[in-house]
Amino acid sequence: MSGRSLSLYAVLYLTFIYAPILxxxxxxxxxxxxxxxxxxxxxxxxxxxxxxxxxxxxxLRSSLLIVGPVAxxxxxxxxxxxxxxxxxxxxxxxxxxxxxxVPLVVPTLVLGVSLLTLLRGVLGVQLSLATVAxxxxxxxxxxxxxxxxxxxxxxxxxxxxxxxxxxxxxxxxFRRITLPLMMPAIVASLLLCSVVSFDEFLxxxxxSGADATLPLYIWGSLRFPAKLPSTLALGTCLLVxxxxxxxxAEWVRRRGAPGSTAATGL
Amino acid sequence: xxxxxxxxxxxxxxxxxxxxxTAIDNLTLGIAKGEFFALLGASGxxxxxxxxxxxxxxxxxxxxxVIDGQDVTDQRPNQRPTNTVFQSYAxxxxxxxxxxxxxxxxxxxxxxxxxxxxxxxALSRVRLSGFGARFPHMVSGGQRQRVALARALICKPKVLLxxxxxxxxxxxxxxxxxxxxxxxxxxxxxxxxxxxHDQEEAMSLADRIAIMARGRLLQVDTPRALYEAPNSRxxxxxxxxxxxxxxxxLRQDGPDAVIAVNGVGQFIACTDGAALPEGTRVTLxxxxxxxxxxxxxxxxxxxxxxxxxxxxxxxxRSHAMIEVPGLDRPFLxxxxxxxxxxxxxxxxxxPVTITWDRTAAAILRD
Amino acid sequence: xxxxxxxxxxxxxxALIAPTLIILMVMLVIPLGMLVAQSFWTxxxxxxxxxxxxxNYALLLAPEGAIYRTLLVKxxxxxxxxxxxxxxxxxxxxxxIAFHVKRSRLTxxxxxxxxxxxxxxxxxxxxxxxxxxxxxxxxxxxxxSLIDAPIEALMYNQAAVILTLAHSWSAFAVLPIxxxxxxxxxxxxxxxxxxxxxxxxRLRRVxxxxxxxxxxxxxxxxxxxxMGDYITPSLVGGTDGVMVGNAIATLFGKQNDAPLGAALAVxxxxxxxxxxxxxxxxxxxxxxxxxxx
Numbered sequence: 062m063s064g065r066s067l068s069l070y071a072v073l074y075l076t077f078i079y080a081p082i083l084x085x086x087x088x089x090x091x092x093x094x095x096x097x098x099x100x101x102x103x104x105x106x107x108x109x110x111x112x113x114x115x116x117x118x119x120x121l122r123s124s125l126l127i128v129g130p131v132a133x134x135x136x137x138x139x140x141x142x143x144x145x146x147x148x149x150x151x152x153x154x155x156x157x158x159x160x161x162x163v164p165l166v167v168p169t170l171v172l173g174v175s176l177l178t179l180l181r182g183v184l185g186v187q188l189s190l191a192t193v194a195x196x197x198x199x200x201x202x203x204x205x206x207x208x209x210x211x212x213x214x215x216x217x218x219x220x221x222x223x224x225x226x227x228x229x230x231x232x233x234x235f236r237r238i239t240l241p242l243m244m245p246a247i248v249a250s251l252l253l254c255s256v257v258s259f260d261e262f263l264x265x266x267x268x269s270g271a272d273a274t275l276p277l278y279i280w281g282s283l284r285f286p287a288k289l290p291s292t293l294a295l296g297t298c299l300l301v302x303x304x305x306x307x308x309x310a311e312w313v314r315r316r317g318a319p320g321s322t323a324a325t326g327l
Numbered sequence: 328x329x330x331x332x333x334x335x336x337x338x339x340x341x342x343x344x345x346x347x348x349t350a351i352d353n354l355t356l357g358i359a360k361g362e363f364f365a366l367l368g369a370s371g372x373x374x375x376x377x378x379x380x381x382x383x384x385x386x387x388x389x390x391x392x393v394i395d396g397q398d399v400t401d402q403r404p405n406q407r408p409t410n411t412v413f414q415s416y417a418x419x420x421x422x423x424x425x426x427x428x429x430x431x432x433x434x435x436x437x438x439x440x441x442x443x444x445x446x447x448x449a450l451s452r453v454r455l456s457g458f459g460a461r462f463p464h465m466v467s468g469g470q471r472q473r474v475a476l477a478r479a480l481i482c483k484p485k486v487l488l489x490x491x492x493x494x495x496x497x498x499x500x501x502x503x504x505x506x507x508x509x510x511x512x513x514x515x516x517x518x519x520x521x522x523x524h525d526q527e528e529a530m531s532l533a534d535r536i537a538i539m540a541r542g543r544l545l546q547v548d549t550p551r552a553l554y555e556a557p558n559s560r561x562x563x564x565x566x567x568x569x570x571x572x573x574x575x576x577l578r579q580d581g582p583d584a585v586i587a588v589n590g591v592g593q594f595i596a597c598t599d600g601a602a603l604p605e606g607t608r609v610t611l612x613x614x615x616x617x618x619x620x621x622x623x624x625x626x627x628x629x630x631x632x633x634x635x636x637x638x639x640x641x642x643x644r645s646h647a648m649i650e651v652p653g654l655d656r657p658f659l660x661x662x663x664x665x666x667x668x669x670x671x672x673x674x675x676x677x678p679v680t681i682t683w684d685r686t687a688a689a690i691l692r693d
Numbered sequence: 694x695x696x697x698x699x700x701x702x703x704x705x706x707x708a709l710i711a712p713t714l715i716i717l718m719v720m721l722v723i724p725l726g727m728l729v730a731q732s733f734w735t736x737x738x739x740x741x742x743x744x745x746x747x748x749n750y751a752l753l754l755a756p757e758g759a760i761y762r763t764l765l766v767k768x769x770x771x772x773x774x775x776x777x778x779x780x781x782x783x784x785x786x787x788x789x790i791a792f793h794v795k796r797s798r799l800t801x802x803x804x805x806x807x808x809x810x811x812x813x814x815x816x817x818x819x820x821x822x823x824x825x826x827x828x829x830x831x832x833x834x835x836x837x838s839l840i841d842a843p844i845e846a847l848m849y850n851q852a853a854v855i856l857t858l859a860h861s862w863s864a865f866a867v868l869p870i871x872x873x874x875x876x877x878x879x880x881x882x883x884x885x886x887x888x889x890x891x892x893x894x895r896l897r898r899v900x901x902x903x904x905x906x907x908x909x910x911x912x913x914x915x916x917x918x919x920m921g922d923y924i925t926p927s928l929v930g931g932t933d934g935v936m937v938g939n940a941i942a943t944l945f946g947k948q949n950d951a952p953l954g955a956a957l958a959v960x961x962x963x964x965x966x967x968x969x970x971x972x973x974x975x976x977x978x979x980x981x982x983x984x985x986x
């Protein structure tokens with residue numbers, strides 16, 4: 062395999078990955094209610110329609126309402142778990158890490174129905190945005206732990222020992238050494254958990270009550286061809302939002318780890 | 328009080344196990360005030376664990392550690408009068424060199440000017456004035472090493488612990504740092520405990536060396552004593568090369584003992600004033616530079632006939648490996664190259680005679 | 694007490710991880726355990742009979758359960774095919790980034806991973822736009838006069854599901870393969886050349902075995918979660934591309950037979966586990982995957 066044909070392939074691969082997604086913004090500005098070529102003309106009507114859409118605004122508010130708590134709780138728990146797994150001599154570390162990764166492997170659908178059975182069938186909990194948020198924390202934990210643990214493994218443990226040795230207490234050491242060194246990963250985890258929660262559909266599908274989140278709204282509007290163009294506009298906004306956040310998260314994470322080339326966060 | 332200076336560090340019955348592995352096994356050791364002490368051993372011998380126990384990074388399963396009269400066994404690193412120079416230096420990457428050096432002063436809440444002055448003083452002591460604003464990744468390995476040293480010394484610890492501090496430096500820089508370390512230690516009058524696997528480093532730096540293996544101390548002595556009068560085969564072999572001849576004491580002959588080595592011959596060796604009972608099983612340890620060889624048959628007591636196997640030229644000296652009938656390993660001899668011409672006796676296959684003086688061989692009784 | 698706290702880092706560790714463990718217990722272990730328990734119950738109408746029994750599993754094995762069995766086998770096939778397609782697509786890219794990209798590696802990795810973080814729903818939705826009857830591909834081809842009438846066969850079939858799944862999950866696969874390739878010492882590759890390997894032999898005898906942990910990880914990361922996918926078959930699958938996840942959702946929802954749905958979910962996960970085990974055993978037996986510790 063020569064370098065040239067490989068790089069040609071890599072470009073084709075990126076085209077395959079990005080082309081379908083990039084059709085969303087293309088058609089969201091197309092002056093045609095049908096999603097077909099040839100493009101008819103430029104319009105921002107669909108965006109105006111999107112902004113004027115009341116249920117959409119409500120769904121956006123619902124999504125934004127849970128994103129913050131989900132990101133904070135997942136990252137907080139993830140940080141504690143990473144410290145325990147990376148810095149303390151507890152047993153069964155491999156088993157715990159394995160259990161943490163289970164939400165990534167078990168089909169979300171199965172997680173959704175079993176959580177639904179527990180919450181509604183057994184505990185009699187009223188479904189609401191809070192139950193959606195709880196489900197999202199479960200989904201975000203693996204990402205948070207992986208990102209934070211990678212960073213914790215990335216710096217020498219003797220840095221913390223040196224701080225203790227130089228007279229700082231365990232808490233002061235955490236504040237002065239561990240936390241600043243972890244900060245890029247913490248920010249990355251916060252951002253990525255936000256994206257996961259903001260985009261998640263299937264758990265929300267099972268666990269939401271009366272209030273729909275944004276992906277649920279999109280799902281609902283897919284059935285109505287008349288709503289398609291404004292859904293495209295909404296999709297475009299989400300796309301731009303997600304890409305910005307992810308690139309920002311990567312930038313923060315890498316800036317904090319000079320010289321590290323391996324991408325450990327997914 | 329009664330004229331005997333108290334030890335700075337007093338370790339008694341110290342034991343540390345990791346699961347089923349005993350890293351430190353019932354170890355007792357005293358280190359004097361102002362002493363430069365080295366812990367020497369192969370990896371896995373327990374030397375680093377002992378240092379970490381002294382620093383408070385590990386806690387023992389049994390035994391006590393007393394530093395300067397105070398029991399510190401249960402104290403954490405930030406409570407102990409010790410500071411550590413870590414193997415990786417462990418400089419905080421997010422802090423400047425000055426902030427690194429000043430880290431140990433943070434709790435003293437010094438006035439700003441004094442804080443800065445003490446940092447500048449510490450930096451100049453390790454010849455790094457003007458480097459304070461740089462970050463660790465911007466300076467060389469040797470400079471990082473000196474920052475780590477300055478950082479550990481700024482708190483004026485009673486004991487400085489050094490964990491293979493020169494391991495990452497190249498040979499020349501290491502030798503420079505040897506001199507510098509000794510200087511600093513003398514000037515500060517602090518007790519240094521150095522962990523190393525490099526015996527040359529231990530010998531040139533330390534007042535006393537402890538040889539460690541399997542979590543125990545094999546011998547604690549001055550560098551000279553360890554080299555010239557090892558107390559066991561293991562120590563003799565650990566410190567540099569040595570020729571070992573197993574034998575039995577036939578009789579005491581004045582200051583010397585006559586030792587019979589099975590199938591090889593009889594040799595006399597000075598017993599250093601000790602009396603060696605007849606029939607004692609002993610090992611003669613002869614360092615390679617303390618024996619000679621020549622193509623002629625020599626006069627004298629300690630003689631061995633052999634055949635030259637290989638001779639290696641190493642600049643200032645040459646190493647010879649000589650096959651001796653009856654010995655399972657070739658006899659090693661190191662000769663200084665006093666003459667610029669190679670001698671013809673170095674050719675493989677040449678029959679040679681090995682000789683050594685009665686004070687050249689050490690008698691090991693294990 | 695405080696002394697114990699300071700002297701026992703393990704205790705501190707357990708305290709730190711306890712909240713996470715509690716959450717995993719309450720939200721993962723117990724629900725999944727209950728799902729298994731539920732699969733042994735029966736339901737008719739609104740009454741649930743909680744006497745444990747194997748009726749649901751018997752139904753899945755009986756002639757009446759044929760449609761679920763067909764669905765399960767079809768889903769295994771679709772997921773397997775998607776995972777293989779992903780490996781095929783992703784390996785050359787990972788190889789390219791690991792061995793041919795020198796300066797801009799981070800950019801490439803970012804380019805490849807970013808789509809993963811874009812809403813799954815949107816990614817699949819975008820394929821609906823591409824493949825639809827009046828969609829971008831058909832209308833584009835008509836515009837370019839390459840075809841006269843829209844091709845119906847583009848969407849609502851297994852191939853569409855496989856293509857869409859492969860697209861959605863390939864970002865997930867490039868990274869583990871890249872990581873295992875990146876660990877290979879370039880001198881090992883030079884040694885293979887030096888010892889007479891051709892480029893192809895080197896790929897087969899040196900690179901693939903060394904990349905096998907990454908390839909296996911990538912395969913599992915795609916195969917396992919796609920087995921339970923619901924969105925893709927719903928949006929682009931049609932009747933031909935329907936998967937077992939749709940049946941589970943229907944059983945829990947419209948059909949109101951949660952116990953049978955639970956049994957089907959358990960059977961699905963068991964089938965996945967069995968197939969994964971089989972693949973690991975086969976990989977080990979073939980000598981392609983050796984533990985190098």
